[in-house]
Amino acid sequence: MRLNNKLYENQGVHVISSIFTVENGKTKVLLIKRKNDPYKDMWALVGGALYNNETLDNGVKREIEEKSGLKNIELHQFGVYDELGLTNETNMRMISIGYLAVVDSKKAEIIKENRTTLDAEWFDIDNIPKLAFKHNEILNGALTKLKELIVQTNILKSLLPSEFTMPELQKIFEGILNKEFDRRNFRKKIISLGVVEDTNKEVNLNGKRPAKLYKFKNKIEVKKVL
């Protein structure tokens, strides 16, 4: 845990990101293979130790860029996890702060290797190996949060062109929620959620009947229960 490196002097805080994509109706998450101990050679979520002199936001973005090459992605913080008893040293407390993001794997150029990683790969979320640290638990938390965010925010923006059709959006929802929807009811529901708006344009994507184009709203109001 590199206590001799000045930047890690006040170590004990990890920023850990679950970076999701959806490909052919399958939700996937980016994992990297660790080069060093602890958990050498194991797959892990993207992340690492926060430096002493940086904000959370800087830290999580720096870690993502270093270990995956991804830049300018929108992050959502969702939880904090204890990571105690990692080593035999006493007085060694570690916590992991969980973030999640959604990116389009087709637009992303993923770096495969860096100073501390051996490989990087998109894993189907129902085929995840045993991960380093508490990353399986963190990933589960991220997935739960992701399912909430897609109905409350425009987090899926990055997975779609700036204007998109309902069938395209529906396929992504079905991939993430692992559930199928009725075409007619899905459109009504999404519009009533207030996350998208009609552009009054149409596009012919597949040589069949043209589809209407929608776009994400910038301001999204979450409905209250009471």
Added chain:
Amino acid sequence: MRLNNKLYENQGVHVISSIFTVENGKTKVLLIKRKNDPYKDMWALVGGALYNNETLDNGVKREIEEKSGLKNIELHQFGVYDELGLTNETNMRMISIGYLAVVDSKKAEIIKENRTTLDAEWFDIDNIPKLAFKHNEILNGALTKLKELIVQTNILKSLLPSEFTMPELQKIFEGILNKEFDRRNFRKKIISLGVVEDTNKEVNLNGKRPAKLYKFKNKIEVKKVL
């Protein structure tokens, strides 16, 4: 920031709790007055630095007990906040992890002073002074989360007897959400949310018609939007 104390060696993580109560339809939060710099003599949320060798859960409970005397309270973690540039030292990064809890101020014996605090007081949430650190921001986050939790969990358990009436529950909801409800519709809604269940008992609280008793469910299912 006591770098000479071994327990704070890996300092940089604060656990900060917004401890709420509701009294006479008013939501209140417990604040403590700081004895030391930084922010000497200012009011602040209950909390402090996590030790190196403790879990988050231990740390937040220890801080609460030391600074308020409260024990065995149920905590909900809701967010992480940067607290950069606190001192002139370089390489000084601090983050605050936000927790919230609900307690019954009438049952709670609050200690007024300790090693690092001068006073402790319940403050009406629409009369909060400028607080130490980013505590005003953290408190706002806590309030937002509290409003979500009361419709999804049994977090209000601590504010009510184990069996309670709908009018009692309604007053608390109205205090927290700062909104009034129709008696008939409130009962229907709360039951449909699935947070309480009927005990088939009645009680006479005020010498008028007896009221039905309800209790919180242990397992509460949150309804999904999609």
Added chain:
DNA sequence: ACAAAAGTGTTCTTAATACACCCATGT
């Protein structure tokens, strides 16, 4: 003219909202 993908509308049921009347008790 037909197959494929996309759009829209209707019925039925369930949940929200608004509102009015009856019940149990103490004085």
Added chain:
DNA sequence: ACATGGGTGTATTAAGAACACTTTTGT
């Protein structure tokens, strides 16, 4: 008998779920 707080019911409107037909286009 009446005032007070508490319980229940109904009518109207809005949202969810289930389901079928029509439109556009390329071959």
